[in-house]
Amino acid sequence: MLGTTGSGKSTLLSLLPRFYDPSEGRVTLDGTDLRRLDLQTLRGNIGIVFQESFLFSNTVAENIAFGRPEATAQQVRRAAEIAQAHGFIANDLERGYDTLLTEGGGNLSGGQRQRIAIARALLTDPPLLLLDDPTAAIDPETEQEILGAMDRAMHGRTTFVVAHRMSTLRRADRIVVLQRGRVVQCGTHDELMAQEGMYKHAADVQAADDGSRRLLGMDVDGNRGGGGA
Numbered sequence: 001m002l003g004t005t006g007s008g009k010s011t012l013l014s015l016l017p018r019f020y021d022p023s024e025g026r027v028t029l030d031g032t033d034l035r036r037l038d039l040q041t042l043r044g045n046i047g048i049v050f051q052e053s054f055l056f057s058n059t060v061a062e063n064i065a066f067g068r069p070e071a072t073a074q075q076v077r078r079a080a081e082i083a084q085a086h087g088f089i090a091n092d093l094e095r096g097y098d099t100l101l102t103e104g105g106g107n108l109s110g111g112q113r114q115r116i117a118i119a120r121a122l123l124t125d126p127p128l129l130l131l132d133d134p135t136a137a138i139d140p141e142t143e144q145e146i147l148g149a150m151d152r153a154m155h156g157r158t159t160f161v162v163a164h165r166m167s168t169l170r171r172a173d174r175i176v177v178l179q180r181g182r183v184v185q186c187g188t189h190d191e192l193m194a195q196e197g198m199y200k201h202a203a204d205v206q207a208a209d210d211g212s213r214r215l216l217g218m219d220v221d222g223n224r225g226g227g228g229a
């Protein structure tokens, strides 16, 4: 899903866990109106990663298991592995999963914070995953770190992802373009590239931008050439 700021992406995603209910129409899951499902069960089947994630001044393990204190150490580790967070937790943090984080996660990079958030969302292996532009607040240096984590996180579940990067968008089964609260385009990458519209425009702008980055010796994900993410 893509669209300019304020076009309604987060609002649309919020309908699934029923943070809002639609004022008209209905949202269905496998044909059932969400309002007929048990709210706890519905939300228990959805993992969510927001643009910016809150971390608490607790341990890494407690942050991953936030809201699910019954989670085992093994579940926490498994989620961290899929989110590609286990490596830095085990190797770079002084006390591993017992490392105390500062409020807001100031002692971690943006990419590390979001990977902890992805691990949190995956803890219960939810069949539905919502990724609301998780790279938005991330510096380009660490953005690459979480793209791989997002890839693995999406594997084997239905994922709704807000993204602006073509490499992420183009692989979606269905791409939805929002403008001022309305769906203006919907289709596969190839279908939308064959239309004159916002999607093709965004793709062309990014291709031109990536082209000039290459000329400057930067790779297309914003890292300086030769850096190796």
Ligand SMILES: Nc1ncnc2c1ncn2[C@@H]1O[C@H](COP(=O)(O)OP(=O)(O)O)[C@@H](O)[C@H]1O
Residues within 6 Å of the ligand: 003, 004, 005, 006, 007, 008, 009, 010, 011, 012, 180, 181, 182
């Ligand atoms: N279809 C819609 N119906 C009602 N309100 C909407 C709709 N789309 C967007 N809004 C309102 O617009 C504002 C911005 O939407 P938001 O979902 O945060 O945008 P985005 O995530 O795309 O930046 C919110 O206050 C939201 O309530």
Ligand SMILES: [Mg+2]
Residues within 6 Å of the ligand: 009, 010, 011, 132
């Ligand atoms: Mg938003």
